[in-house]
Every structure is written in structure tokens, then in C-alpha cells.
Amino acid sequence: MTGAVLGGSLGVGVLLLVSGWRRGRRPSLESRVLPYVRDVHPAAVVPVPGAAGAVVDVIVRRLAARLGDVLGGAVSVQRRLDRLGIEGNVEDFRLRQVVWGVLGFTVCSITSVVVWSTTRTDVVALLAFCFAGFVAGALACDNHLGARVRRHEERAAEEFPVVADLLALAVAAGESPVAGLERVLRVCRGDLSDDLGRVLADIRTGTPVAEAFVRLASRTGVPSIARFSEGLAVAVERGTPLVDVLHAQARDVRETARRQLIEAGGRKEIAMMLPVVFLILPVTVIFAFFPGYIGLTMTTG
Template identity: 55%
Template structure:
């Protein structure tokens, strides 16, 4: 076969692989029938809206573990011995709302590291074909690619925690108002919590579902909310949980507490928005000063320069 035929065959194989990947991604992202239909049946008490699956439910980790399980687990054990910090990883996994163990997270780090190793190896292979660099440099590049992949997965977990906490803060006023309305309508704290959890979705609703599960297993309401306040790192959510616990224990009007906390969170959000806008004001001047203003000056003075060059003998 000629080089043209080999190129056509490789291009066909690459196109077929890309088509399979796109088809699989489209199938994964397709919403379920229940998720599309049941929001219109919310008034029926027999139906409960299913939880939208998280991104980790479609992770390629189970397939990778099934094929390369022993090797990945041994590498994950090595990463754990080198990095350590299992307690910190466990806390961040809980704060990120991921149903993963520390061992699963270490395996994910190994998979990300092998991905970086593969990219670095591909770059080293290109360098070998062009004759640039030495063997030691290429080996070090592959090791650096593995280390970058492992560290980047840890950094991504921190980003997941930060995004989830921001989403909880955004959802907090609405959920607090719903709880306040349910309590003001005459329902008890547990019944109001159950109604809000069933009728709402989001990260804060998931945390409240955990609190509701603790209450239903026999734990006192105040202790369940105190435990939630101790596990969260958001001061707003901690004050919210402690306020509910104190209100339930001392008989304080719960609706007024919830309304006040929701108003405080909204006011804090406005202040934060004003502060962010004040900090971004200087950055907004960068394109004006370095892009718009030079172009304006150029268009203003260029015709005069051209006219002077034409009139000067």
C-alpha cells in the first residue's frame, strides 16, 4: 500500500473513533424520561422527582478499575504513601458531595497521572522522530507529566469543593424562605424540612436530605443540625443550622429566624457583588486604555499624517 492509502486508512480509523466518542457522550448527556416528565407532575403526591445524577456517576473509573484494577490499586497505594493527607482528602470529598472513598480518589489521581504521562510520552515520541533532545530528558518529561496529572486531580477536587460551596450560598436564601413559609403555614420543623427536600433540588437540598435522614433515624433535630453546622465550612450555613437548632430547643419562633437569615444572606450577596464590581473596575480599564484608545488615536491622526506626507515635496 502506498503512503496515501495508509493515510486514508488512519484517517478513517480516527474518524470512526471520534464518532464513537461523540455518540457515547451524547447518550450519556441525554436526560432520562422521568427527569423530563415528572417536573410536570409535582402536584401528584405519589411521585417524587428523581435526583439528577451527578457527573461522577458517568465516570470512566469503574471500567478502568475493572480492566486494570490490580495495577491501578498498587499505583494508588504508592501515591497515597507519597502524598498522604487522607483525612484532608476525606473532608474535601464530603464537602464536594462526591460518593467516593479515598482509595477511589487515589485511583482517579493515577488515571489522571497516566493521562499526563501519555501526553508527555506522545510529545517525547514526536521529539524522537525529529531528533530533538535526549533519552533522559524524555523520561523526565514523562515523569513530570505523571506528577502534573496527579496534582491537577487534587487541584480539581479543591475547585469542585469551591464551586459546590458557592452554589450552596446561592441556593440558601430560596431554601430558607421555603422553610420559613412552610413553618409559618403551621408545619413542624421536620415536616417543613421534608416538604422542602421533596420539592427542591440542588446541593443545599442534598445536605438537608442528609439531616432529614439523621432525624428519621432517631437523632434529635437540634443534634442533627449541630452536626451539619460542624461539618460545613460556610459561616452562613453554620449560622443557619445553629439558629434552627437553638430555635427548636428553646421554642423561638422559627419562621422569623429563617426570614432574618435569608435577608442577611441576600444583603451579604449584594455587598459582595458591589465589592467584586469595585475590584473589577480597574481591570475594565485595561482594554479601553491598551486597545480602544490606541486604535482611536491611530484613526484620528493617520489621515493627517498621510496628508502631510502627500503635501510635503
């Protein structure tokens, strides 16, 4: 009887494994369709097949929703995603936050196990440390997004004068703003070029030129680029000469960059005094008085 039960259990287990393997080999609708729509929605990924993948996906999404309710700031997150040009929503970002939090929790858990096995520290303190690791991972993901946005906008501000001059030259040569923008994007690569590429994509899909540039002004965080977009939209609507507008915007950005550089130099001037006062000056005093001190010591002796 025992052998029959063991044999039946083994047979049922093998049958379940074979049936699960056959279901896993069968491609799902998502795996067949998503490779053809990645250019439309690059963030789309094929979900993990099977019951375990579905359970994990539900748990992670519920945890992401709860994390969003606790942290809040969905409007701020969506604003930063738009400024960075990421094709995604707040839910996808919350999922990434959960993943970062789980990684932080895992690292803290491993550390806690090692500490507890060696020193027998209080378990409550170790659990609080693991929870702090999860929170730190989620906050680190948010800070990482903010840092990416700042770097993106800094590079876009650096590229803006050159792009504005090239666009002004193209428009002065007799091309329309859209044709000039296409020509500039063919020769420029960078963060600002990516943002202008989104503007060009909106125009090609039927959005009016002025409205496309107004959208760029509303989602960017660089004041100079926002003024440039708004001025270009007004110039297109009212028929103002675009060449003068573009050259004026480029000069304005260069003057702003020069002023910011001078201000940064003024702030760094105070920081440069620290090594002079606390390092160079004491060494100079020591070199000046040490030989006299040695001489006085030898004379007294």
C-alpha cells in the same frame, strides 16, 4: 516427538482456556450481592475477575497508598469529599488519582516516543517528561475535586435564600422543622437540596434534629449555610421562634450577596480600564491626528 509435544501443549492450552472460561462464567459473591447494596454504598463496584484483575488491583492499591504517603493531606481530601457529599473515602480518591496519573503518563509516553523517533532526543529528558505527566495527572485530579467543591458550594449559596424562605413559610404555616424540610425538598432540586437531604436522612435514622444540623454546619464550606444550620440547631434546642430566625438568615444572605456583587464590580472597574487605555484611546488619538499628518505630508510634498 515434535508433533506430540506440540499437540500436548495445544491440548493443555485449550484445557486451561476452557477451565478459565468456566470459572469466569461463575458469578462471584460480590457480583451477586453488590447490585442489592448500591443504594447503601453507591461507590461499590464489582472487581475485575480473574488472576490478572487481582494482580492489577493489588498494584494499583499499593501505588495509591504510596501516592497518599508522598502527597499527604488525607484530612483535607476527606474534608472536601464530605463537603461535596460523595460517599467515598480517601483510598477511593487515591485510586482515581492513580488512574489520572497513568493517563497522563500514557499521553506523555506516546508523545515521547514520537519525539524520540523523529529527533532522537535524550532518553533521560523524555523519562523525566513522562514522570512529570504522571505527577500532573495526579495533581489535576486533586484540582478537579477542589473545583467541583467550589462549584457545589457556589450553587448552594445561590439557592440558600429561596430554600430558607420556603422553609420559613412552611414553619410559619404550623409545620415542624422536619415536616417543613420534607416539604421543601419535595419542590426544590439543587446542590443545597442534596445537602439538606443528607440532613433529613440523618434525622430519619435516629439522629437528633439539632445534631443533624450541627453536622451540616461542620461539613459545609459556605459561612452563611453554616450560620443558618447552627442558628437552627440552637433554635430547636432552646425553643426560639424558627420563623424569625429563618427570615433573618435569608436577609443576611441576600445582603451578603449584594455586597459581594458590589465588591466584584469595583474590582472589575480597574480591569475595564485596560481596553480603554490600551485600545480605545490609541485608536481615538490616531483618528484625531492622522488626517492632519496626511495634510502636512501632502503640503510638504
